[in-house]
Amino acid sequence: MAVPMEIDVWQGEIAELEVDALIVPATESLFMTIPVARAVKRRSGENVERDAVEQGPIEAGSAVVTSGGDLAAPYVIHAVAVGHDNRPDADRVRRAMHSALEIAARLGLDRLATAPIGLDRGVFTAEEGAGMLAEVLGERSTSGDSLPSSLVVAVISPAEATAYRAALEPLRTVRR
Helix, strand or coil: CCCCCEEEEEECCHHHCCCCEEEEECCCCCCCCCHHHHHHHHHHCHHHHHHHHCCCCCCCCEEEEEECCCCCCCEEEEEECCCCCCCCCHHHHHHHHHHHHHHHHHCCCCEEEECCCCCHHHCCCHHHHHHHHHHHHHHHHHHCCCCCCEEEEEECCHHHHHHHHHHHHHHCCCCC
């Protein structure tokens, strides 16, 4: 099933991307300690983490938004998919992804970049995370929920790139 959006997988640091918002994995306390979030914090400045922490703690399956600080992206959406218990709970991951996409829709953000969500601390594999993202995008498309016009999945490793490309390829629309 194709979804009405452009989807790309890009291998590199998410903080470099010029989009409307970055979606990054977060802890329940919202401190930017997960490696991808730390890289974003280095480029965005301390205020992004401070603004996130002031909104927490939040439960796994939720998301909050902050400014992008010094990033090209004006917003950072912090998605908590894995709780402190490190329990593999696919429902929490999907809820966190939906929550992040709802925040983007509420703010009218159309071009998003996301890091892999749910892979922090090895709770899920890249294949599992990619499959959950594909499910969420497919569900939102089928139900008529808001989707951005473009989504870049920013991965670190070639293995992650392969997993996300394989899972997302069936969703890609043919653009003319």
